[in-house]
Amino acid sequence: MKQKLTLIGFGTVGKGLCEILKDKSQRLNNSYDFDYEVVAVADFAYGNVYNPNGLDIDLMLEQANAKQKFTKDLSELDTVSLIKECNADIVCELTYTDLQTGGPAIDHCKAALSTGKHIVTSNKGPAALFYPEMKKLADENNVKFMIEGTVVAGTPIINLTDGPLGGCEISRIRGILNGTTNYMLSEMEKGMAYDDVLKVAQDLGYAEADPTGDVEGFDARGKVTILANIVMNAGIKIADVSCEGITKITLEDIQKAKEQNARWKLIGSVEKKDGKVIGSVAPEMVDLSHPLAGVMGATNALTFTTDLLGDITIVGPGAGKIETGFSILTDILSIHRSQ
């Protein structure tokens, strides 16, 4: 069966997805009877293109990689109109994250869902700010709002809790949700002070010039909100999640933890307490005997406390072009296999 795809955003994740789809097409066809066609792409830099019979993806990758505008199948439609009018089954929203307003991604999601198209997105904006509204709109239109890539890239979290762990009740989630800060804390153990480590993280491209989103815990807070709403149906907002970053952690703190057989981690946490769901982000001393304590560098991890299996921990990459591209593929396949 052929899935018609529209990609909104043709940056790192969009191009990564196209490369994976090309590489895997034969295998996906053999294993899951999965075939695809990209019918529309909208990108701020390269232009909007549409061909209901399928675009020339090789050419588009070539042009985008050379930073050139698209030349074939150009469309006059603005992005929202393109989403509404195209013949796609699934719209992949892959633009930049805005955790203040959710825009412009939120308009793209509404346009797709309201015209009966599935949304697959790695954009934390709509998921963290408007999950309950998007889920309702998707349900009303009998389509899905799929957001595996918004938490820990392609490492299976949402498809794990909804799939193989679906029969369990999850009462608590604790995790290392931000690779940059976990890298920084790992390096500080080697004796480098906070400011020096931040500089290295920025040089390596882990932290941005303005590192606030990572080091103050805001990125992790967005992910905690998404987990609370999708796994525990909490209906909470970002502002409901308490948030403390790693900026106050000193080398003395690191040393003190070591003496207590523990290690500082920035822990995002969601917990059911007395019928309420409480979300928080804060640095914690994690005992070295806990699986989360051994997760070093830019790797991410989550521990789910369940009624039937006790603790289940999953460890994997939290970022990356191919890793995030895979999260989009895994949601597309999930939709495909449920049909």
Added chain:
Amino acid sequence: MKQKLTLIGFGTVGKGLCEILKDKSQRLNNSYDFDYEVVAVADFAYGNVYNPNGLDIDLMLEQANAKQKFTKDLSELDTVSLIKECNADIVCELTYTDLQTGGPAIDHCKAALSTGKHIVTSNKGPAALFYPEMKKLADENNVKFMIEGTVVAGTPIINLTDGPLGGCEISRIRGILNGTTNYMLSEMEKGMAYDDVLKVAQDLGYAEADPTGDVEGFDARGKVTILANIVMNAGIKIADVSCEGITKITLEDIQKAKEQNARWKLIGSVEKKDGKVIGSVAPEMVDLSHPLAGVMGATNALTFTTDLLGDITIVGPGAGKIETGFSILTDILSIHRSQ
């Protein structure tokens, strides 16, 4: 939709499954439109019973817990005939594991699959000895042979690799597949010698009076064979998997590993090499920076090396009445949700 179940074996796992189904019925109905009825049970100790309209599970649990034979809906049919003639959609094979012959479970699996009934099993015998044959028989009859519980109880392994990781190519699996030996190695780190630790493990019920199956690595070897065949389609036999247990590990070895920032683990491994799949079980010194090194006590864990996500590690329980019962539920739900 109602799934009609037949349970072969009404011991720990069978009773655990019934308890979970009773506790969860409302939630499973709300979430997945899942309803069930147990139509037949065959147990060596309690007798064979059949009622095409559903058995009285509360009464049966009461009788089995009191070690009394079943009294209601008794059937004259032997177990294989009962499997063939009952009106079940899914047969749960929950008898004891025999890694030499696979019997009697293998006859139960054949009877079910050949009469168009799905098999869900936590029995390592048929899975480790005859996976390719069972898969073929299932495919021919358009039903499934589901074996999540044969590896690491209900911790999602097979449903994870087939589900959320389905888009990845897995080139290597390395894991702690036996809780008893992992408990023993963890305790030896505290300074207790092998023979003393084995005695404690036996007292705690982790190890059996004849501990060979665990300490010589045979249990782990069965699981490696299953993983090789189901995840990598290897078509290998138990005898193809090299196997060394932990009986030669001394306190000196443990100390030496510590000095090298490492820890001994009994590692089951499956790897694709030059087009061939190689399986092995052997003690290894695992560097403390690896997620598997931090897995202590009776807990199990597996690391999958993938093409798109790099390493994904999952950590969870490897045994237990409810944990294994859940593995059966998760496979039943997987069948249910794919319909």
